[in-house]
Structure formats: C-alpha cells, structure tokens
Amino acid sequence: MPDDVPAVAPPLLDSIEADLLAxxxxxxxxxxxxxxxCVVCDASLPAQVLAEAPLTERCDRHTPDANGPPPAGQTAxxxxxxxxxxxxxxxxx
Numbered sequence: 365m366p367d368d369v370p371a372v373a374p375p376l377l378d379s380i381e382a383d384l385l386a387x388x389x390x391x392x393x394x395x396x397x398x399x400x401x402c403v404v405c406d407a408s409l410p411a412q413v414l415a416e417a418p419l420t421e422r423c424d425r426h427t428p429d430a431n432g433p434p435p436a437g438q439t440a441x442x443x444x445x446x447x448x449x450x451x452x453x454x455x456x457x
Contacts, residue, residue, distance in 0.1 A: 383419075390418065390421075403421045404426040405423060
C-alpha cells in the first residue's frame, strides 16, 4: 500500500461492505419492481420510512427489535442476504 493512502480498520471495511451489499439488494429490488415492499410478507413500506432509510427491506412486523430477538423463524443475517437498515443505524450526510 502506498505511504500516502491511510489504512482502514477492518470493522470499517466490514461496515462499508455491508452497506454496498444493501445498496446492491436495493437496486435489484428496484429492477424487479419489488422496492418499497417487505421482503418477508410483501407488505407496502411507508413512504416516510423509505425517504428516511431507502435501504429498508422489512416492515416493522419483520424487523428485529433492537432490544429483543427477531420474530420466530426470522433472522437478519448477511448469510441470508436480507438485512434491514433502520433510520437510527444509518447516517445519510
């Protein structure tokens, strides 16, 4: 690595990679015509939610609560390719 390029910490790289994967999934849903719908139950996502967090993939019913486990039978891991980005965890500046 050249001396003038700053090193990036692995956790930051992981975060950037996760964000890029979320963007790729969102673009795929736009192409498929399923953007703005929950990937679990196909419910329509509120426009305000999408305006604040355009990478949102799940409705409130299927988004794991930050203080508890996900709904029975539902997981949000990178391995299943489905992840929810909430307004609280995203900065869009």
